[in-house]
Amino acid sequence: MTKKLARGVAVVGVGMSKFGAFPDKTSRDLFVEAYKELKTSVQKGFDPNDIEAFYMGNFSSDQFERQSHLAPIVASWIGLSPVASVRIEDACASGGVALRQAVLGIASGQYDVVLVGGLEKMTDLPGAQVTDALASAADTMFEIPAGFTFPGFYAAMATAYMNEHNGDLDALLKVGIKNHVNGALNEKAQFNQTIPDVMAGKVAKAIQKGLPVPEWKDEMDFLRDPKANPMIAWPLRLFDCSPVSDGGAAVLLVAEDLVAKYTDQPIFVIGEGQASDGSLPERASLSHVPSAVAAGEQAYAMAGKTPADIDFAEVHDCFTIAEIMASEDLGFFKPGEGWKAAMDGKTARDGEKPINTSGGLKAKGHPVGASGVAQVVEVWKQLHGTAGARQLPGTPRIGLTHNVGGTGQTSVVHIFERRF
Amino acid sequence: MTKKLARGVAVVGVGMSKFGAFPDKTSRDLFVEAYKELKTSVQKGFDPNDIEAFYMGNFSSDQFERQSHLAPIVASWIGLSPVASVRIEDACASGGVALRQAVLGIASGQYDVVLVGGLEKMTDLPGAQVTDALASAADTMFEIPAGFTFPGFYAAMATAYMNEHNGDLDALLKVGIKNHVNGALNEKAQFNQTIPDVMAGKVAKAIQKGLPVPEWKDEMDFLRDPKANPMIAWPLRLFDCSPVSDGGAAVLLVAEDLVAKYTDQPIFVIGEGQASDGSLPERASLSHVPSAVAAGEQAYAMAGKTPADIDFAEVHDCFTIAEIMASEDLGFFKPGEGWKAAMDGKTARDGEKPINTSGGLKAKGHPVGASGVAQVVEVWKQLHGTAGARQLPGTPRIGLTHNVGGTGQTSVVHIFERRF
Numbered sequence: 080m081t082k083k084l085a086r087g088v089a090v091v092g093v094g095m096s097k098f099g100a101f102p103d104k105t106s107r108d109l110f111v112e113a114y115k116e117l118k119t120s121v122q123k124g125f126d127p128n129d130i131e132a133f134y135m136g137n138f139s140s141d142q143f144e145r146q147s148h149l150a151p152i153v154a155s156w157i158g159l160s161p162v163a164s165v166r167i168e169d170a171c172a173s174g175g176v177a178l179r180q181a182v183l184g185i186a187s188g189q190y191d192v193v194l195v196g197g198l199e200k201m202t203d204l205p206g207a208q209v210t211d212a213l214a215s216a217a218d219t220m221f222e223i224p225a226g227f228t229f230p231g232f233y234a235a236m237a238t239a240y241m242n243e244h245n246g247d248l249d250a251l252l253k254v255g256i257k258n259h260v261n262g263a264l265n266e267k268a269q270f271n272q273t274i275p276d277v278m279a280g281k282v283a284k285a286i287q288k289g290l291p292v293p294e295w296k297d298e299m300d301f302l303r304d305p306k307a308n309p310m311i312a313w314p315l316r317l318f319d320c321s322p323v324s325d326g327g328a329a330v331l332l333v334a335e336d337l338v339a340k341y342t343d344q345p346i347f348v349i350g351e352g353q354a355s356d357g358s359l360p361e362r363a364s365l366s367h368v369p370s371a372v373a374a375g376e377q378a379y380a381m382a383g384k385t386p387a388d389i390d391f392a393e394v395h396d397c398f399t400i401a402e403i404m405a406s407e408d409l410g411f412f413k414p415g416e417g418w419k420a421a422m423d424g425k426t427a428r429d430g431e432k433p434i435n436t437s438g439g440l441k442a443k444g445h446p447v448g449a450s451g452v453a454q455v456v457e458v459w460k461q462l463h464g465t466a467g468a469r470q471l472p473g474t475p476r477i478g479l480t481h482n483v484g485g486t487g488q489t490s491v492v493h494i495f496e497r498r499f
Numbered sequence: 500m501t502k503k504l505a506r507g508v509a510v511v512g513v514g515m516s517k518f519g520a521f522p523d524k525t526s527r528d529l530f531v532e533a534y535k536e537l538k539t540s541v542q543k544g545f546d547p548n549d550i551e552a553f554y555m556g557n558f559s560s561d562q563f564e565r566q567s568h569l570a571p572i573v574a575s576w577i578g579l580s581p582v583a584s585v586r587i588e589d590a591c592a593s594g595g596v597a598l599r600q601a602v603l604g605i606a607s608g609q610y611d612v613v614l615v616g617g618l619e620k621m622t623d624l625p626g627a628q629v630t631d632a633l634a635s636a637a638d639t640m641f642e643i644p645a646g647f648t649f650p651g652f653y654a655a656m657a658t659a660y661m662n663e664h665n666g667d668l669d670a671l672l673k674v675g676i677k678n679h680v681n682g683a684l685n686e687k688a689q690f691n692q693t694i695p696d697v698m699a700g701k702v703a704k705a706i707q708k709g710l711p712v713p714e715w716k717d718e719m720d721f722l723r724d725p726k727a728n729p730m731i732a733w734p735l736r737l738f739d740c741s742p743v744s745d746g747g748a749a750v751l752l753v754a755e756d757l758v759a760k761y762t763d764q765p766i767f768v769i770g771e772g773q774a775s776d777g778s779l780p781e782r783a784s785l786s787h788v789p790s791a792v793a794a795g796e797q798a799y800a801m802a803g804k805t806p807a808d809i810d811f812a813e814v815h816d817c818f819t820i821a822e823i824m825a826s827e828d829l830g831f832f833k834p835g836e837g838w839k840a841a842m843d844g845k846t847a848r849d850g851e852k853p854i855n856t857s858g859g860l861k862a863k864g865h866p867v868g869a870s871g872v873a874q875v876v877e878v879w880k881q882l883h884g885t886a887g888a889r890q891l892p893g894t895p896r897i898g899l900t901h902n903v904g905g906t907g908q909t910s911v912v913h914i915f916e917r918r919f
Contacts, residue, residue: 082608082609084607084608084609085505085606085607085608086505107640133775138567139561141559141561141562141635142561142562145635145639146635146639147558147562147590147635147636148588148589148590148635148636148637148904148905148909150588150589150775150909151589151777151905151908151909152777152778152908155775155777155781155908159775160775160776160777161774161775161776161790162774163775163911164775164908165589165600165773166587166588166589167585167586167587167588168568168570168586168587169570169571169585169586170567176585180585180600180603182607183603183604183607183609184600184603185607186505186606186607186608186609187505187506187602187604187606187607188502188503188505188606189502189504189603189606190502212561215568216567216568217568218566218572219565219566220527354581354583355553355570355571355575355579355580355583355584356571356575357572357575357580370581373581484568484571485571488568488571488575488584489568489570489571489584491583
């Protein structure tokens with residue numbers, strides 16, 4: 080399985096829109112925001128006519144916006160026609176898989192310069208319809224008939240994980256607190272606030288409305304309060320779930336031999352892997368995601384790196400438990416140690432293995448098809464030392480992205496290295 | 500734009516399900532049918548464990564079956580997990596674009612053996628909902644607000660084409676008659692009958708029911724009868740439109756250096772191209788499809804071939820006018836000569852440039868995401884001399900496939916050569 084790409088590929092520019100709920104914007108508007116930022120990020124500039132292909136990760140604009148065939152339509156909107164334009168759908172992993180196809184497209188010799196997009200506009204539908212649309216990513220024969228939607232599936236995984244490893248449910252809350260700390264330092268994040276910020280907001284609102292002022296001892300007390308943080312699917316509460324979001328992200332890839340034309344500060348894709356799996360009932364255990372383990376192993380083998388070589392990672396925390404499982408699936412911590420690492424702050428920005436410095440899906444937001452591409456935006460910023468207030472110390476050298484679809488039917492992992 | 504792939508790619512096996520309306524089958528069942536046939540088609544056999552990736556062209560299982568994330572789910576169903584599984588969506592060109600990504604995946608060095616699937620299950624929804632779902636492939640900002648659905652868009656193109664070239668509308672009917680002649684010889688076709696067969700069926704039904712027996716002078720008379728062949732969107736009648744269909748198709752690709760392990764009779768992919776475009780109102784003319792012209796030019800350049808070198812083609816006849824435009828867009832006939840070629844029988848099996856020997860989308864059926872892959876099945880059979888009663892004389896050497904999405908926002912072209 081250890082393959083070498085026929086040609087190296089580097090990231091030379093990135094951009095993303097603000098994530099959030101934008102009733103006045105179309106998905107096309109959001110992608111324009113991302114693309115405009117990307118254009119300013121390419122060190123030596125670039126001519127849009129250089130772009131030869133466009134890969135668009137999008138989960139279901141069909142259902143969210145009644146607009147399929149999104150790739151050529153967005154390409155036309157930003158002036159890229161007639162470049163080859165491909166929509167990739169692998170549920171919540173659509174963005175990461177789009178990135179991978181773009182990498183393969185360049186490695187194949189077919190393209191030299193490729194734009195990767197990720198895009199989703201989810202908030203135009205009523206909440207129940209959003210949940211229904213998301214549920215279509217689960218297996219309609221083997222998962223949906225059990226009566227679950229996604230919070231339920233991940234609740235089952237959380238239950239299995241915590242039971243198998245005798246874990247402490249507080250670890251879930253700690254993941255949320257940490258990701259909000261990071262998201263508060265990310266101006267693009269949907270939840271650009273810490274949990275104490277959220278608490279202060281609720282107190283202020285109560286005072287303003289003349290209601291009883293809530294009193295919480297600390298963040299954990301707040302997160303355990305069923306009124307403040309209601310149970311969604313035991314043991315997952317509201318603050319364990321990533322939000323419904325609108326947003327777009329974009330990444331510009333070029334072939335190794337052309338990098339110098341665009342930048343002296345390239346980020347190379349040194350490893351990538353992707354794997355699939357059947358539905359939850361087919362798995363021997365629910366406490367890890369086998370496809371993520373496989374994708375990670377492929378990526379490490381290609382990069383010639385081990386988990387210890389990874390300075391930081393953006394992982395797919397659609398629910399807090401998913402981040403804990405990812406931290407084990409990727410080999411950062413041993414099975415059963417992920418929850419302890421979260422409790423001990425090992426995944427914080429000043430910890431031994433910082434995870435989701437962007438705020439993650441939890442705080443940054445989760446416009447489904449955009450998430451896997453937005454992860455690369457964060458890795459790029461950290462590797463360039465331009466992540467502002469949330470910048471990791473010492474400018475890291477190697478970052479990893481981990482993007483999961485469904486209940487783990489798809490996982491895709493990329494490893495990036497700063498070469499300057 | 501003339502690029503060479505880093506590694507050659509060959510087709511070593513194909514299969515397809517029967518196309519039609521199958522209320523008792525799921526899309527998974529249909530893909531199993533295709534995959535089973537593929538397995539028997541590989542000359543020296545193959546081990547399913549050799550497959551390293553699965554690309555699935557599918558337009559909108561989200562809308563048709565409430566099942567997104569179809570690629571890993573189908574991969575699991577046929578026992579391929581954990582191979583990387585990617586759903587490709589480019590409207591009706593999804594299958595052809597999936598094929599192309601698979602070719603690039605092998606050329607990149609990432610994969611040696613890749614399964615390509617195309618799949619759509621459309622008949623479970625009521626007709627109006629199918630039309631709505633298909634309409635989502637048009638541009639919701641610039642096309643849909645005009646009040647059109649797809650028959651209307653292609654009717655506008657037909658009107659523009661016939662007006663610009665002073666064409667005869669009978670040419671449309673001739674395309675339908677020819678494709679039914681071919682479909683009658685294809686046991687997998689949804690309409691496995693000639694127009695005279697259809698006429699005889701209607702006569703028999705009228706006699707059986709004691710109704711007045713219709714009398715038509717000939718096929719043309721039948722097709723001009725508004726009761727037998729009602730107008731859908733002028734000038735397109737019912738028999739100008741491809742049907743709503745269920746079906747699956749599959750193609751096995753391997754890297755050039757591994758071909759001998761699988762077959763002594765490989766079909767090589769010698770050229771491919773893909774292009775995108777904006778919506779209809781943005782185009783200077785509606786009488787041709789610019790993205791198809793561009794995709795064809797790319798494919799010819801890569802293959803080092805001209806239109807004259809192509810022995811036969813499977814083109815995207817979602818409506819009869821589309822076949823006529825394709826025959827010009829691909830350079831088989833000069834602009835304005837396509838309708839005459841159809842009138843003169845030049846695209847029949849015994850004509851100078853046979854088109855849609857399979858029956859085309861019109862008679863074979865058009866399960867949207869499967870169509871681009873099923874085209875390759877026909878090319879394979881013709882190049883192997885195994886197309887049975889519809890086999891072209893002299894066993895052709897070079898075939899072409901042409902697959903279009905939306906109103907031409909996507910076009911993808913492949914050229915295949917027999918190398919034995």
